[in-house]
Amino acid sequence: MSDSERIALDIHAHLAPVLKDRLDAIASVTWDEAAGALTIDGYTLAAKSVYRPEALVAWMDEQRIERAWISIPPPLIRRAAIAEMRADAERLLGPQFRQIVKLIEEPILQPIYDLESPHMAFGRVAILGDAAFVARPHVAAGVSKAADDAAALVQALEAEPDVPAALKRYEAARLRENTLIIERARHLGAYLQATQTQEERARAGLHSTAGAVIAETAVLDFLRT
Numbered sequence: 537m538s539d540s541e542r543i544a545l546d547i548h549a550h551l552a553p554v555l556k557d558r559l560d561a562i563a564s565v566t567w568d569e570a571a572g573a574l575t576i577d578g579y580t581l582a583a584k585s586v587y588r589p590e591a592l593v594a595w596m597d598e599q600r601i602e603r604a605w606i607s608i609p610p611p612l613i614r615r616a617a618i619a620e621m622r623a624d625a626e627r628l629l630g631p632q633f634r635q636i637v638k639l640i641e642e643p644i645l646q647p648i649y650d651l652e653s654p655h656m657a658f659g660r661v662a663i664l665g666d667a668a669f670v671a672r673p674h675v676a677a678g679v680s681k682a683a684d685d686a687a688a689l690v691q692a693l694e695a696e697p698d699v700p701a702a703l704k705r706y707e708a709a710r711l712r713e714n715t716l717i718i719e720r721a722r723h724l725g726a727y728l729q730a731t732q733t734q735e736e737r738a739r740a741g742l743h744s745t746a747g748a749v750i751a752e753t754a755v756l757d758f759l760r761t
């Protein structure tokens with residue numbers, strides 16, 4: 537493998553710190569301290585203890601893994617992070633929202649990604665809805681765009697007997713609108729990003745005022761212009 541062919545992968549749970557008392561409470565997960573082995577659903581995670589941060593980094597280097605997205609199952613979220621979130625909620629939120637946070641026994645982490653496809657038709661295969669485009673929540677367009685994709689697909693198949701040609705027609709009908717929705721969601725959501733380019737910072741300023749959030753969230757009028 538050449539250096540240019542480095543790998544990106546999703547690492548699930550490997551980086552989670554081992555909290556024995558918590559692991560004991562999770563079905564099908566065992567931790568063998570002596571062997572340094574974490575077993576999940578009968579599968580022992582690598583021989584190299586990659587769930588230890590320093591070992592994981594070394595293992596990634598060895599395997600030429602350039603990037604890893606890390607997802608952590610809820611019981612393994614660091615307790616300190618949860619305590620910090622609860623303290624922030626007390627400090628920053630209104631009473632109703634504080635109450636909701638208090639009632640959540642086990643918070644989850646939900647990463648938000650943009651998914652944008654350059655094509656929706658590939659020969660006799662079409663993708664639609666979230667399989668093709670996933671926009672940040674601000675536009676609240678997920679259901680309506682999936683339904684519009686489905687309706688456009690039906691119309692294209694009814695109008696054109698040749699399936700690949702019909703799917704191309706479907707793509708032509710939907711690609712632009714879906715791309716606009718993703719772009720709009722990126723603009724509206726820029727203020728929540730952990731890191732921002734200069735352009736995103738400028739957009740964040742425009743869309744993060746209370747008035748703008750109320751007027752712009754879950755509104756698809758921009759598609760008419």
Ligand SMILES: Cc1cc2nc3c(=O)[nH]c(=O)nc-3n(C[C@H](O)[C@H](O)[C@H](O)COP(=O)(O)OP(=O)(O)OC[C@H]3O[C@@H](n4cnc5c(N)ncnc54)[C@H](O)[C@@H]3O)c2cc1C
Binds near residue numbers: 665666667680
């Ligand atoms: C927490 C949350 C809140 C949201 N709030 C809103 C909102 O307020 N407004 C809005 O418009 N949108 C909202 N969305 C987005 C919206 O739910 C999605 O955009 C929409 O459901 C996408 O529709 P879809 O048909 O493309 O995919 P889905 O609704 O995800 O349907 C895909 C279906 O395929 C099934 N499936 C997957 N793999 C297989 C397989 N191998 N074999 C068979 N079946 C399979 C799944 O079980 C699922 O039923 C929200 C999403 C989330 C997660």
